[in-house]
């Protein structure tokens with residue numbers, strides 16, 4: 415057993431080829447066993463086992479640094495860098511993160527989670543080393559073929575030849591992202607246009623090596639021996655198989671991208687309820703059937719956001735544009751100028767990438783783009799890089815946009831349908847997980863914001879936070895009035911004159927969020943205000959129930975806010 419003997423990653427530097435092959439086999443077995451049991455990103459990790467062992471054999475982590483793009487494939491690296499036992503707790507509350515994280519380990523040299531940052535980050539590191547006159551240090555960016563489709567990668571490549579930096583890009587070409595990749599780059603990679611791929615990278619000023627078999631330790635070793643002799647920026651193109659060594663994952667790579675949803679055997683908290691993205695996908699097909707102007711865009715998330723079926727039915731009107739949130743939004747804006755009604759579906763956390771496009775291309779021109787913001791609010795195990803904490807706050811200050819937060823499937827339908835005739839930008843945010851009431855009809859029932867005045871305390875909530883408040887009604891010994899608000903912007907005017915205490919609850923950042931804007935719109939109300947939501951800190955990863963409590967707006971937090979004397 416080699417795996418158990420590794421105390422420090424530099425121990426791997428002394429292993430020979432056969433020992434590295436053995437270590438890889440042990441590592442693969444350990445990852446398969448642990449992650450199938452615990453859940454987590456799966457297939458991508460199996461594809462980089464040999465790469466990881468060889469990288470740690472060839473480079474010296476006391477000097478050299480590695481940036482894993484997206485970072486969902488960093489599990490083997492975590493195991494080999496003193497976190498073997500901790501892998502068993504990966505993504506759990508108080509366990510290690512599912513992504514590289516600077517505060518977790520000295521060997522995590524740069525935190526990732528969102529894609530296409532690795533080339534820029536390692537260029538920054540290499541530039542600093544150059545300024546510090548440290549010519550012997552190597553900086554390595556491991557980038558997937560999916561991550562290479564993201565705009566930041568191109569911006570970095572455009573600068574990479576400046577300054578002769580000591581940087582090595584590893585293109586981990588497994589010919590898939592979560593779903594099959596799209597676009598010209600992917601086509602060249604898939605068609606194995608090796609000469610074209612080589613000349614494309616050389617055109618940016620990179621020395622190109624490859625493609626080689628990324629599961630062949632001997633080939634990897636000799637490629638690195640040669641690469642290390644080359645000064646300046648260079649790229650090693652490796653071909654790998656996502657899910658390598660676990661046949662079901664090799665066969666169904668999308669399904670096995672992340673295993674907690676599919677493989678792990680655990681009772682779902684509400685197995686009969688549909689997921690928000692599935693309800694979204696079904697409503698989208700209904701609306702696209704009824705309204706031919708409806709078009710749809712997803713940046714690289716067709717399965718996860720529920721748009722795949724619409725893409726299959728309407729291949730001319732629904733588009734997967736690859737990891738390109740900025741392009742997705744401006745592409746939608748262009749479509750909208752021509753009378754189309756684009757439904758652009760982007761997770762809250764990834765929409766952060768397209769902030770200027772929302773303002774400059776959509777809102778200023780008051781174009782009817784519908785932002786379908788999935789995974790809004792806390793997302794559990796993926797943690798702070800993926801929590802959808804900020805969308806209400808960052809959209810609230812943009813003129814022309816209306817913002818909605820449905821609490822159930824009917825409201826999601828109402829909001830999506832309204833967006834078709836609104837004639838302006840609409841944002842509809844909904845969370846990860848199951849929908850509490852997952853049926854809808856095409857008879858719109860309008861939410862009236864009626865408050866049945868009978869108590870001194872009023873709880874005002876939006877989105878799924880209103881479901882939390884419904885649960886509180888069943889357990890709180892102190893009576894209170896409650897109202898659910900579906901439309902966050904423009905914020906509604908409520909009659910609050912009866913209340914001495916007003917509590918707002920939202921699954922989003924307090925600063926600039928729903929509660930604060932409600933308070934601002936009711937500046938002459940007499941009651942005291944208390945805002946529950948995500949406080950001014952980054953919430954860690956873990957089970958959402960724990961995280962809601964930690965953030966203070968879980969059922970316990972709402973009950974104690976109601977019962978406190980303030």
Ligand SMILES: Cc1ncc(C[n+]2csc(CCOP(=O)(O)OP(=O)(O)O)c2C)c(N)n1
Nearest residue numbers: 458527528529558559560561590591592714
């Ligand atoms: C900015 C951004 N958009 C979307 C995602 C969601 N996402 C996570 S992994 C992934 C696919 C990455 O594909 P690739 O780089 O080829 O890695 P592989 O899983 O194939 O190893 C996507 C789209 C993300 N992490 N960041």
Ligand SMILES: [Mg+2]
Nearest residue numbers: 558559560590
């Ligand atoms: Mg890939």
